[in-house]
Amino acid sequence: MIEILSYPFMQRALMAALLTGLIAPAIGTYVVQRRLSLLGDGLGHVALAGVGLALLTGTAPIPVAVAACVAGALVVEILRQRGRATGDVGLAVLFYGGLAAGVFLSGISGVGAGGLAQYLFGSLTTVTGSDLTLISVLTLVILVTTLGLAPQLYAVSTDEEFARTQGLRVRLYHIAVVSLAAVTVALAMRTVGLLLVSALMVIPVAAARNLVRGFTAALICAIGIGVATAVAGAAASFYVNAAPGAFIVLLAIGVFMLSWPVSYLLRRRYAAAVLPELVDDDELLAPHMITENHPHRHAPGCGHPAVQHRDHTDFIHEGHRHAAHADHYDEH
Amino acid sequence: MLIEAHTVLAARDLTVERAGLPVLRSVSITVRAGEAVALMGGNGSGKSTLVRALLGLLPHRSGDLRLFGSPLHEFRDWSRIGYVPQRSPALLGGSKVKEVVAQGRLAHRQLFRPLSGVDREAVRKAVAGVGLSDQLNADIARLSGGQQQRVLVARALAGEPDLLVLDEPTSGVDLEHQEVLAEVLAELLAGGTSVLVVLHEAGALGRLIDRAVVLSDGRVLHDGPLGDLGQHRRAFGGHQHHDHGQRADDDHGESADTLLGGAIEP
Numbered sequence: 001m002i003e004i005l006s007y008p009f010m011q012r013a014l015m016a017a018l019l020t021g022l023i024a025p026a027i028g029t030y031v032v033q034r035r036l037s038l039l040g041d042g043l044g045h046v047a048l049a050g051v052g053l054a055l056l057t058g059t060a061p062i063p064v065a066v067a068a069c070v071a072g073a074l075v076v077e078i079l080r081q082r083g084r085a086t087g088d089v090g091l092a093v094l095f096y097g098g099l100a101a102g103v104f105l106s107g108i109s110g111v112g113a114g115g116l117a118q119y120l121f122g123s124l125t126t127v128t129g130s131d132l133t134l135i136s137v138l139t140l141v142i143l144v145t146t147l148g149l150a151p152q153l154y155a156v157s158t159d160e161e162f163a164r165t166q167g168l169r170v171r172l173y174h175i176a177v178v179s180l181a182a183v184t185v186a187l188a189m190r191t192v193g194l195l196l197v198s199a200l201m202v203i204p205v206a207a208a209r210n211l212v213r214g215f216t217a218a219l220i221c222a223i224g225i226g227v228a229t230a231v232a233g234a235a236a237s238f239y240v241n242a243a244p245g246a247f248i249v250l251l252a253i254g255v256f257m258l259s260w261p262v263s264y265l266l267r268r269r270y271a272a273a274v275l276p277e278l279v280d281d282d283e284l285l286a287p288h289m290i291t292e293n294h295p296h297r298h299a300p301g302c303g304h305p306a307v308q309h310r311d312h313t314d315f316i317h318e319g320h321r322h323a324a325h326a327d328h329y330d331e332h
Numbered sequence: 333m334l335i336e337a338h339t340v341l342a343a344r345d346l347t348v349e350r351a352g353l354p355v356l357r358s359v360s361i362t363v364r365a366g367e368a369v370a371l372m373g374g375n376g377s378g379k380s381t382l383v384r385a386l387l388g389l390l391p392h393r394s395g396d397l398r399l400f401g402s403p404l405h406e407f408r409d410w411s412r413i414g415y416v417p418q419r420s421p422a423l424l425g426g427s428k429v430k431e432v433v434a435q436g437r438l439a440h441r442q443l444f445r446p447l448s449g450v451d452r453e454a455v456r457k458a459v460a461g462v463g464l465s466d467q468l469n470a471d472i473a474r475l476s477g478g479q480q481q482r483v484l485v486a487r488a489l490a491g492e493p494d495l496l497v498l499d500e501p502t503s504g505v506d507l508e509h510q511e512v513l514a515e516v517l518a519e520l521l522a523g524g525t526s527v528l529v530v531l532h533e534a535g536a537l538g539r540l541i542d543r544a545v546v547l548s549d550g551r552v553l554h555d556g557p558l559g560d561l562g563q564h565r566r567a568f569g570g571h572q573h574h575d576h577g578q579r580a581d582d583d584h585g586e587s588a589d590t591l592l593g594g595a596i597e598p
Contacts, residue, residue: 167410214428
């Protein structure tokens with residue numbers, strides 16, 4: 001670990017990875033909450049048009065990509081707000097138009113489509129000092145917005161109508177979220193890459209929701225997972241000499257898969273506590289049914305969820321409700 | 333004008349169209365300070381549409397709409413309004429109860445400021461008011477339907493509104509939970525809060541209602557005490573009972589009997 005920090009390009013690359021890991025889940029939380037998980041993927045295609053334009057004009061790719069991506073995001077959001085983007089076709093045209101334009105522009109600039117690979121999957125050696133400055137400034141903007149306006153953005157992305165009755169300017173907040181998502185996508189081209197950045201916006205968020213309860217806790221947890229996987233992935237790619245985007249995303253998916261059994265255990269414990277109350281028909285007495293062949297003895301903490309039933313406790317056992325009765329168990 | 337000062341909500345000749353069809357036609361409705369008004373009518377009569385138009389969630393084509401004396405487009409004092417929707421995407425999960433309820437403080441809060449002590453206290457009080465204090469940190473998706481409905485009520489109460497607007501808060505909620513809600517509303521009304529509530533049937537809330545506005549096919553059919561509803565029995569499609577015999581509950585509308593829900597003696 002010390003060794004890779006001695007290379008200036010790796011210092012820049014790890015710093016860029018850290019910042020990307022911070023902002024992608026921060027903005028991704030709201031994007032996922034609005035059920036626009038694949039928005040980042042589409043915007044990555046649009047950013048590619050910006051990269052193509054930058055290659056053609058010989059300028060730095062990140063600023064041009066940021067501009068192209070934000071413009072694309074605004075078009076998508078305005079179409080959506082006017083109810084014109086319902087059929088997805090408009091979005092598809094925009095996204096694939098961006099991809100095609102990127103490939104075309106890089107082709108006539110002489111770089112060729114192969115030269116785009118470093119932008120699609122990230123490339124550690126390409127992070128320049130001015131890239132890092134721009135990424136740092138925009139990271140600050142994104143973090144101040146996503147954390148400082150968290151209560152407003154949370155309300156707008158979970159219950160738009162209620163947010164409006166609180167006097168929030170819902171459209172402006174929506175535009176802010178998609179614009180910042182677009183900036184995030186473009187900034188991530190050096191580390192995760194344009195094709196994989198969407199994964200870093202979505203997967204840490206999904207994993208965090210399995211691990212912790214509540215929106216704020218999930219936001220913080222997602223940022224933690226994002227930073228850890230982005231930095232670890234970037235460092236690992238140095239040793240294996242592979243595109244960092246692949247490592248980062250595979251690591252994030254690994255965390256997500258590990259979060260599943262954890263969430264299962266948490267939920268099982270929690271579910272046992274909130275079983276609905278049992279309601280009986282007072283008029284009719286249930287028939288006496290004895291559970292056949294039941295060696296297990298139920299007791300509090302025996303592993304079977306307990307539920308209060310009138311004056312006794314039933315235990316839920318493989319789809320049956322067992323109640324102790326004399327020397328046997330009854331089916332309730 | 334004295335009457336204006338005591339009118340918290342006033343709509344005159346409101347017309348709302350959806351997909352080119354008039355859904356509400358020249359609807360006028362007022363809610364005065366401290367008054368409990370029920371908005372009733374059958375499925376498709378326009379109750380929910382009216383409530384949403386009154387709050388500016390749906391555009392209206394024509395008519396005059398005022399909240400606390402201000403025309404809707406100039407109204408900024410949203411902290412005075414508490415809205416309880418029929419359903420909310422906030423119930424889908426991923427949020428703690430206290431996080432959803434804290435949404436109700438947004439009209440009071442400034443940007444880039446964390447929850448203040450006053451906000452926290454209001455959230456705590458609102459949750460306690462609906463009897464869910466022990467669920468503050470629970471995942472909202474894990475609650476029962478009746479409890480979720482109460483969370484939405486608490487969210488509106490957290491803003492300490494002067495006008496509470498509820499869209500069918502009793503639908504799909506058992507009688508016990510309806511009673512809890514009735515007690516909460518009774519206390520608010522005693523404190524001077526105005527209530528506009530969409531009801532499918534009077535049910536447990538019937539005893540609190542000062543006035544019922546009944547919609548039928550997007551028009552106001554009745555505006556007066558709940559007990560006077562009976563005179564509209566025929567207009568409600570009561571005659572269809574006789575025409576169709578067993579098929580009384582067809583889709584032509586609600587009978588007055590259903591709407592009254594036992595609020596008055598037959």
